[in-house]
Amino acid sequence: MIPITKQGKLICVGTGMRMAGQVTPLAQSYLETADVVVSAVPNIFTRKWIQGLAKEFICVLGYYEDCDVDGKDRRDTYRRMADTILDQVRAGKTVCAAFYGHPGIFACISHMAIKDARAEGYSAEMLPGISAEDCLVADLGIDPGRTGMQSMETTQFMIYERNIDPTALLILWQPSLAGELSLKRFETTAARIQVLVDKLARHYPLDHTVILYEAATSPLETTRIDKIALRDLPTAHLVSSTTLVIPAAFALKRDEAIIAQLNALPEAPRLETEAA
Ligand SMILES: C[S@@+](CC[C@H](N)C(=O)[O-])C[C@H]1O[C@@H](n2cnc3c(N)ncnc32)[C@H](O)[C@@H]1O
Structure with missing residues (x-):
């Protein structure tokens, strides 16, 4: 652990999914008391609310336009956002970096900024927030403990060899970017979603029910819980806030060999007490 030697400080916080609530x-006390809040929160109402709380407010969302520049992609945007946070820390300020949901779940900017700040001798920490996954568990009534849960980014699932277990819940994040390999665009195509379906079909029947989930981010919105057959995914409407939920397709299968091994173990010997 590198010792804290410098005055600036970074706290990454999550604003949850639902505006202000x-x-x-x-996290709110840091939003209110930090010298500056650097925000990458896309929801305009949440952004305005944070702006109202903050002493000084910097919004880095506009950096996504960098992706239109030749030779630049999302990774450059994320680096520039982290650098903006670090510049404020290096200026000796207490900086609160605000992200929606949980600041460390599918949010590489916070991880980058914390790592770099610590390496340079600044205090840096992350506070947990309520993620899309937390809302999903509540809204869909799915307990990840019942079957176990796999949770990964959609394109990562597509382009790497993954050992998928269809007896467990599978959550795919960012399906609206499925197979978008240029890292410059923020949409997918029906053809790419078909590739996703074809890969999922290695593990799931095409008539398996999958769920398109979008948590309401304000009291004015309703939560989207659309249940469709896996085969119909290419024609479904996907937006940046859609998460694809794939419930277990098959019942858990007992591992009889392990169960027999456990039953064959001797009872744990009793500790003898000193008095005895
Ligand atoms: C870059 S990740 C950010 C996740 C966020 N940090 C969190 O803690 O939930 C973006 C992905 O999160 C999921 N997501 C974002 N907003 C959502 C919402 N309102 N409902 C459901 N999922 C959402 C989608 O899978 C989306 O593509």
Whole structure:
């Protein structure tokens, strides 16, 4: 652990999914008391709310336009956002970096900024927030403990060899970017979603019911819970906030060999007490 030697400080917080209502009291106190809040929160109402709380407010969302520049992609945008946070820390300020949901779940900017700040001798920490996955568990009534849960980014699932277990819940994040390999565009195509379906079909029947989930981010919105057959995914409407939920397709299968091994173990010997 590199010792803290410098004055600037970074706290990455999550604002939850729902405007103003899912931020922890500790995160809110940093939003209010930090010298500056650097925000990458896309929801305009949440952004305005944070802006109203913050002493000084920097919005880095406009950096996504960098992707239109030749030779630049999302990774450059994320690096520039992290650098903006670090510049404020290096200026000796207490900086609160605000992200929607949980600041460390599918949010590489916070991880980058914390790693770099610590390496340069600044105090840096992350506070947990309520993620899309947390909302999903509540809204869909799915307990990830019942079957176990796999959770990964859609394109990562597509382009790497993954050992998928269809007896467990599978959550695919960012299906609206499925197979978008240029890292410059923010949409997918029906053809790419078909490739996703073909890969999923290695493990799931095409008539398996999957769920398109979008948590409401304000009291004015309704939560989207659309249940469709896997085969119909290419024609479904996907937006940047869609998460694809694939419930288990098959029942858990007992591993009889392990169960027999466990049953064959001797009872744990009793500890003898000193008095005895
Ligand atoms: C870059 S990740 C950010 C995740 C966020 N940090 C969190 O903690 O939930 C973006 C992905 O999160 C999921 N997501 C974002 N907003 C959502 C919402 N309102 N409902 C459901 N999933 C959402 C989608 O899978 C989306 O593509």
